[in-house]
Amino acid sequence: MIVSLPIMRSTRLVLRGHHLRSALPLVLLSLLCSCTKHPSSTSDQIYEIFVDGKQIRVEVASTHEKRRLGLMHRDKLNKNSGMLFIFPQEKYLSFWMKNTKIPLSIAYINNRKVITQIESMTPYSLTNHTSKDRVKYALEMEDKWFSKNGITVGSKVDLTSNLLNMNVGE
Template sequence: MKNLPTKTIPKSGWRAPLLALACTALLGLFGSPAMARDEGQPQMNLRRIDLTAGMYRIDTQLAVTPQQREIGLMFRKEMPQQEGMLFVFEVPGVQCFWMRNTILPLTAAFVADDGTIVNLADMKPMSEDSHCSAKPVRYVLEMNQGWFTKRGIKAGTKLGGAPFNR
């Protein structure tokens, strides 16, 4: 058996590829320059629809794309009491939410396809604790913390509106 010659890399030649690899890894971890431009900015101009919870109307912003869902209510300093954000997923699944970069205390309502609230989760600002749906859902409605409790809305309550009227 014949040994094949091995190629050696000159001492000065190994640093550039290693640096390029490290930069690529860091970019993957911390995001691209395009993402950095959006960081720290709340998304305020999402499409809106009206939902209802019993006699209460909710002015709802829709987070439909992966980027809209990822940013959600991050960086918001305030939100009117009658407003919320509905996260819409393509298919039902166990949905888990955290509060990274989210200043407002929120409650997440995990909602089934027919509009029934499956479970509610109060979430602390700036926390990375996970809050998950008790079963697979397509929708999550975030409201100011206490909004559901003050109105007696709990698991089993049915929400109304276009997404649930199929």
């Protein structure tokens, strides 16, 4: 039996008998792996921002799906790294720690890029952490990062023009 599998327009791979049986599991495995999304890995672009002059690296959650997943299922965060949640307009925001292994602190940031509130959040907790004011941004960092770095309510956040001009989904 001869089986022909298209590889490219002008090239065909011909497999005979036992070669097909040994190649088929590899083909199926590669298809399965290419369709699986690992929540702890990311191909998202990393941005550098500054909080009161302290440089940090952030992943950006600017779509509903990315904001929904947030930092769930992660085992760790790199030093001075976190996630910046961006919303289309200022509103009251609420976060929880469902499926989140890492203890986090969250800073709520208004449209003027000023931190209005900082809270610690416990892993796996379903407690809602709601902003006291309308805000446009939320920054999640490793727990106690803000206090360890002298960042308080009133601290200023400097975002790059790429982030300020980013297309944000609802």
